[in-house]
Amino acid sequence: MWFPVSHQGYETVGPPTTPGSKKLFRHTDDVHSGVIYRSPRRFEVVGWGVGHHGLLLRSHPAPGRGGRVEIWFKPAAAACLATELAGLEITVGRPETARPVVGETRPGETVYEVRSGRRPGWVLAGSTHGREGDENASLPLFDGWGLRPGVRELFRHVGGGQ
Numbered sequence: 001m002w003f004p005v006s007h008q009g010y011e012t013v014g015p016p017t018t019p020g021s022k023k024l025f026r027h028t029d030d031v032h033s034g035v036i037y038r039s040p041r042r043f044e045v046v047g048w049g050v051g052h053h054g055l056l057l058r059s060h061p062a063p064g065r066g067g068r069v070e071i072w073f074k075p076a077a078a079a080c081l082a083t084e085l086a087g088l089e090i091t092v093g094r095p096e097t098a099r100p101v102v103g104e105t106r107p108g109e110t111v112y113e114v115r116s117g118r119r120p121g122w123v124l125a126g127s128t129h130g131r132e133g134d135e136n137a138s139l140p141l142f143d144g145w146g147l148r149p150g151v152r153e154l155f156r157h158v159g160g161g162q
Contacts, residue, residue, distance in 0.1 A: 034091065034092065035089060035090070035091055036090045036091060036092065036112070036128065036155055036157050037071070037088075037089070037090045037128075037130050037154065037155050038088070038089045038090075039059065039069065039087065039088055040087045041059040041062060041065060041069060041087065041088075042059060042060075042084065042085065042086050042087070043057045043058060043059045043069075043071070043084070043085040043088055043116075044057065044058060044059075044083060044084045044085070045057060045081065045083045045084075046058045048076060048079070052074050052075050053074070053075075054072050054073050054074030054075055054076045054125065055072070055073040055074075055076035055079055055081075055123055055125065056070060056071070056072050056073075056142070057070065057071040057072075057085070057088075058070050058071075066132055067132050067133050067134050067150075068132065068133055068134075068141065069130065069131070069132045069154065070130070070131055070132075070133075070140075070141040070142060071090070071128060071129070071130045072128065072129050072130075072131075072142045073112065073123045073125035073127070073128045074125060074126060074127055074128075074129075075125060075126050076123055076124070076125045077102065077106075077109060077124045077125065078098060078101060078102045078123075078124040079121070079122065079123045079124065080098075080101065080121055080122050081114055081121035081122070081123060082116060082119055082121060085114070085116035085119075085121075086116055086117060087116055087117060088114055088115065088116050089114075089115045089116075090112055090113070090114050090128065091112070091113045091115075092110060092111070092112060092113070092157070092159070093110075093111035093112060093113035093122055094111060095111055097111050097113060097122050098111045098122055098124050102124055105124065108126050108159070109124050109125070109126060109159065110124070110125060110126065110127075110157075110159025111123075111124055112124075112125060112128055112157075112159075125159070126158070126159055127156070127157060127158040127159055128155075128156075128157050128159075129142070129153070129155070129156045129157075130153070130154035130155045130156075131147070131151055131152065131153055131154060132151070132152055132154055133148075133150055133151035133152070134150035134151070
């Protein structure tokens with residue numbers, strides 16, 4: 001499990017994945033207590049497809065806050081999520097959160113809780129990844145290849161189920 005925040009219960013596990021990116025941290029205590037990613041920016045759902053297309057959230061560039069941010073949940077099996085999110089916080093949730101909709105989770109599926117202010121939501125997926133890139137909105141940040149120039153990895157979390 002990988003998290004981009006550091007506080008009591010987390011340990012540094014290595015250097016930044018790309019120049020200019022933050023260090024990644026591994027959670028050492030209860031997996032359900034860690035924040036994977038938090039941002040005050042406005043995000044919107046820009047794509048959801050079958051299989052590995054997954055669910056894609058995007059925040060457009062903001063003055064003084066950096067470039068475009070994309071968050072990709074893949075593969076995304078189910079979601080209960082607003083289409084626009086004014087700020088968000090992603091944590092690993094508990095299977096009970098999605099159980100009324102999907103029943104039991106399968107091996108490799110993780111419930112990610114996605115909270116925007118007082119509005120809770122969740123995504124059932126195998127993993128989630130975040131990237132920030134330049135302002136060229138015509139080029140995807142997740143294109144099936146490695147990081148291109150001008151794009152940095154914010155976080156990655158590969159679930160594996162609960």
